[in-house]
Amino acid sequence: MINLAGLELKNPIMTASGTAGYGRELANLVDLDSLGAFVVKGTSLEPWVGNPPIRVAETASGMLNSIGLQNPGVGHFISYDLPFLRQFSVPVIVNIVGRSVDEYALLAKRLKDMEGIAALEVNVSCPNVKEGGLSFGQDPLLVKEVTEAVRENWDKPLIVKLSPNVTNIVEIGRAAKEGGADVLSLINTLRGMAIDTNSGRPVLAQGIGGLSGPAIKPVALRMVFELASELDIPLIGMGGIQSYRDVLEFMMAGASAVAIGTAVLRTPGMLIELVRELEYWRLSNGVAWEDIIGLTVRGEYGEFR
Amino acid sequence: MINLAGLELKNPIMTASGTAGYGRELANLVDLDSLGAFVVKGTSLEPWVGNPPIRVAETASGMLNSIGLQNPGVGHFISYDLPFLRQFSVPVIVNIVGRSVDEYALLAKRLKDMEGIAALEVNVSCPNVKEGGLSFGQDPLLVKEVTEAVRENWDKPLIVKLSPNVTNIVEIGRAAKEGGADVLSLINTLRGMAIDTNSGRPVLAQGIGGLSGPAIKPVALRMVFELASELDIPLIGMGGIQSYRDVLEFMMAGASAVAIGTAVLRTPGMLIELVRELEYWRLSNGVAWEDIIGLTVRGEYGEFR
């Protein structure tokens, strides 16, 4: 069991928001109950339309996306998806997105008394319409404000998901913690771009998108390590995980659990393999997760197989 | 001819600082005079020792380095390397590094009257010892201060090389411009990390290093595009370039020239191929570089082969 500020996971593997939808399609391929937690797609107060296509592009060992947080809104989630997810015993984490601090607060309020939600994950990598579209997650004051607003309306575990597009991730993490976050998750995508040289047009209709996949793993790992070194708060690590060795890197750097995004789009079945391989590794090395989590930060190096 | 604020290049291909040394070794493999410009390794006032090994690690489509800016100091450069480079007609750009604003100023002063230096490139991704080791390049005020200090002591073209590890690259670019930069170059490496899961130790002795190579190209391209959209100043683009198509992406995004780093470590001969392939592309499309540079920003899309 892994305990994340009261959120109990039977293993460290979670889905990453936006890459596993609301579970219905993935459930066809993967037993959701074998996962540590299921994180749903970013969900807003009203339905969001999303961006025009082309919405994805490939880059070296990675991909760019500009889905634009298309989602059917929290009402649809409550009436259609939540009942489906309640059939499973896997902890369900709802990722919420808003365009103002109020929207985040209202979302938390709306979800508060719903059965079958283990935690909220607050995605602060959203354009703040009031502040001219800059992302909430790039300003520590706004991160704190959003976190506080959700905290006031939510008493179960509260996760804040950080944007990596910042000068100082520790400062942002600290703001979230001060605002009342129980857990931090990171990283969301790095802002990136690709151009079609046959025309000069950006490949994505939206121009700039979010980079994910193995290409970003070193940056994600560094940020997890920095937060684990500076702040005392449980972390969920993600960014480019493809193998159980990648998971171990994140856990050693300080993550108590991890989320898998892009790799699930490519090979959904790998989620189950990861769970198995990790357990095999843990047992054959005779260690407990508590010893592994953050060992690089503590400098307690060992010899593992 | 490409004109970068008075710096004239016969083609857009330059070496990236730190990956081509001071030219001596590369000259064995590549005719330096066929390049647009040659950028030397980061050079400091006194010799810098550098970091302990292991200094490099591989990551998906990229590499981490923590060389630690080892270099023999500007005195050695002037007496040993500059005379060697003067044998060539390629414009030589000296990349300078310091631990305080004064050091940057002194470096510029020292190099000012030297023959055979076409431009200075100021690397602001250095730890600022006075400010507790945070990089100069992450603070717009410091970037401006360093740029001004160099500007006062340098009357030829002045390039400021930006760090990508910031929330807002435009703000940093603007500070450099206000400080007197003629050209901006970007990106330096993204801070990243890798862990050896057999021990839990960071792969690099230094823990955190700089990520370069194809993995970072989308981030680099986005930053070039953002600067080209917001500021009126010539740009040198770099980050993950491996093919002439990559060069075109950077030029379309707004770069007047590009630098090649990691790819030169892998395949030095590619520098010459790039020059040839680019010229072939330009001629067979019947375009001038002026039309290509920044066309994505201007939205002047075309049909190219």
Added chain:
Amino acid sequence: MAGYVEEEARVLVNIEINPGIYHLKIEAKEIAKKWQPGQFVNLLLPAGMDGIPFLRRPFSIFMASKTEIGIVYRVVGRGTDNLTQLVKGDSLNCLGPLGVPIKRKIEPSATTLFVAGGMGIASIAASAIYSGGMLLYGARTESELILLPEVTGGLAERMLISTEDGSFGTKGLVTDLLPAILAVEDYTGIVACGPRGMLKRVKEIGERYNRSVYLVIEERMACGIGTCLACAIKAPEGYLRVCKDGPIFLAQEIVL
């Protein structure tokens, strides 16, 4: 719902049938069993050292037997180029069958008219064969026509062919044949697959003659199963998913 699986398939045949066009047959028992006409597979193609193709690539299931599926693909980029290198015995990770079977949108029958342009044939040949309806099939030139026995055998006299250069069949665009046929025959539904321009034209003509028009859409995909929302196609309100809500749509469902 029929359900889909992630299956490690085995290559049986992978040959060039026309310049730049290949016929791939793979043993994929589960997918073959579940497949219904109109569905596709999302393939994890061999990648280069930059990892590209990083995402899966969607291909229509052209035809399926009890244990095998057939795909016809044109080489257009890195992924399809790498695919040509696979030989008998190689394994290939397939996700499928995906997408709505055609009969959940329209029950194909003798009164369904099929229109295929270029590679569009791969997506609707099977449906056309089972329907008993007619197929109009156009390509640029003779060498681009895919006249595998699976097509010609199954469709026999129910197929009209056109080429833009007149090297085979009627000369002109496949859509040029449409008005004359609709004027005299009472096909109630039209199913079309091909380039966007062609689809627009079919829609226009179909509406003029007051028939139900169904379009098979291609869009870049990532997951292929409906979770990531990469494959958006504009709808009168918001977007639909080509992989999950399609790839076949009633023309009014989408905005071309």
Added chain:
Amino acid sequence: MAGYVEEEARVLVNIEINPGIYHLKIEAKEIAKKWQPGQFVNLLLPAGMDGIPFLRRPFSIFMASKTEIGIVYRVVGRGTDNLTQLVKGDSLNCLGPLGVPIKRKIEPSATTLFVAGGMGIASIAASAIYSGGMLLYGARTESELILLPEVTGGLAERMLISTEDGSFGTKGLVTDLLPAILAVEDYTGIVACGPRGMLKRVKEIGERYNRSVYLVIEERMACGIGTCLACAIKAPEGYLRVCKDGPIFLAQEIVL
């Protein structure tokens, strides 16, 4: 300076000679011509879809003819593993010959004693053969000994072998042989290549007997030509480059 080139070489032979140890012969005309004992090549090995190995990998030139070079390598990771897949006719991008030829540090002669541990043999066999000096060669066990004709033929009676388990030659560490030999023979220089522990021991013993000790060092590399400063080895002051200032160093030049 001898100069080095980036050359597209052709694989001639790539066979497993001992469990996990391969002998690779490639046609690399320019490199073969320029090579002098002690030098190495930096190879661009076939990479997986994550691009790894992304950087080149250094290997000693074990032996060279007019047009060919031979490499003996042990499979230890992704790069060497991928290398085993190359077959006759495949091409391989080589950068070389690199590093200081041994004779620029010490002119090997009959009064030079060579000590090789494990794969260290690959780096000094050629120098040992040309020198006329003696070679002490140790491995863990018989099956790890590289006894190619190039080694046994060229060295004949000038070679003493030890294995840790005694399965071949003297039982024990190769360095155990050293004191007895130095006590009676007047070798002026000792050249050693092998694991760090072994090198430390050779240095210690050599100093005790007052001989000049030269060590061949292995370190992770990137460029291999001296520009990137990846391959740092600690020196009494600062760092030296293994690829350019070495790979052979006078023991006092470096800090092990």
